[in-house]
Amino acid sequence: xxxxxxxxxxxxxxxxxxxxxxxxxxxxxxxxxxxxxxxxxxxxxxxxxxxxxxxxxxxxxxxxxxxxxxxxxxxxxxxxxxxxxxxxxxxxxxxx
Numbered sequence: 158x159x160x161x162x163x164x165x166x167x168x169x170x171x172x173x174x175x176x177x178x179x180x181x182x183x184x185x186x187x188x189x190x191x192x193x194x195x196x197x198x199x200x201x202x203x204x205x206x207x208x209x210x211x212x213x214x215x216x217x218x219x220x221x222x223x224x225x226x227x228x229x230x231x232x233x234x235x236x237x238x239x240x241x242x243x244x245x246x247x248x249x250x251x252x253x
Contacts, residue, residue: 160245160248168238191211
């Protein structure tokens with residue numbers, strides 16, 4: 158499995174609509190290799206972390222270069238106070 162971790166700072170007060178939009182957006186990838194994901198936020202600093210888990214590197218690559226991803230990132234950008242930063246990792250251990 159592979160993880161894609163995106164970080165940004167949200168505009169204050171936008172965590173609820175950002176969470177709804179992220180969930181709506183990520184749902185379309187459930188049958189395209191998305192194993193699961195989390196969107197977390199520190200409500201005191203508005204730091205946001207999106208963690209998505211992909212079944213294969215190919216599935217994550219396909220997501221990263223898809224028109225849907227470009228469209229989704231553009232839709233989410235309305236909530237960002239700073240640009241999104243993305244990192245990619247291989248999952249080496251899992252609990253649960």
